[in-house]
């Protein structure tokens with residue numbers, strides 16, 4: 596690493612969802628440049644095959660490392676579920692922080708022993724998620740709700756779109772019928788419709804997302820507090836989709852400025 600350059604953290608998601616994690620990273624890592632890749636041309640991942648998700652994930656990780664990232668954050672539950680292990684195997688010396696559904700905090704929070712997990716079909720069918728459940732979900736009723744189409748709707752960015760609200764109603768109904776009191780938002784897109792999901796469940800249900808925990812883990816690994824760098828930090832967003840669209844969503848969702856560009860060759 597060039598000691599005069601601000602160190603870089605690489606972050607990615609299938610699309611705009613990981614901006615919810617980027618927001619937390621921005622406050623936890625004040626001394627680091629951030630480069631985020633939104634693979635919006637290939638989203639949603641959650642309804643793709645494992646092979647497809649894995650291939651995209653490896654390609655983006657290579658790109659971020661070639662750009663100089665010293666730590667990677669997989670800001671996508673689906674990519675974590677399918678490909679985190681193979682990424683770690685391929686780059687054993689690179690610290691990789693990955694987001695996964697907050698089953699553990701939900702188990703700690705539930706009062707009635709019924710929790711729900713909303714996530715993509717690919718996340719819920721993965722071996723990694725099954726291990727997470729057997730490690731933390733013992734003695735609790737865990738109700739799994741695959742949400743095909745929901746991340747795709749959120750990609751469009753229209754938070755009061757009737758089609759989006761209809762999907763939220765459809766996916767919350769079985770969990771409400773199961774009397775869950777805690778719901779895990781197991782996809783990084785879902786925090787952007789937190790208010791709409793909360794409204795569907797009512798105020799007595801607690802929603803759990805893990806963006807802050809992931810950012811704290813990255814900060815622990817980087818020891819950010821002890822570093823100061825001469826140049827002001829940069830936050831760049833690269834997308835395989837439409838850069839103007841990403842710029843518009845970032846301006847709406849993030850409380851800091853970003854440089855947005857199309858990702859060439861990805």
Ligand code: DGL
Nearest residue numbers: 612639640641672673783
């Ligand atoms: N944001 C992603 C996740 O956390 C993926 C959504 C998708 O592309 O299906 O799972």
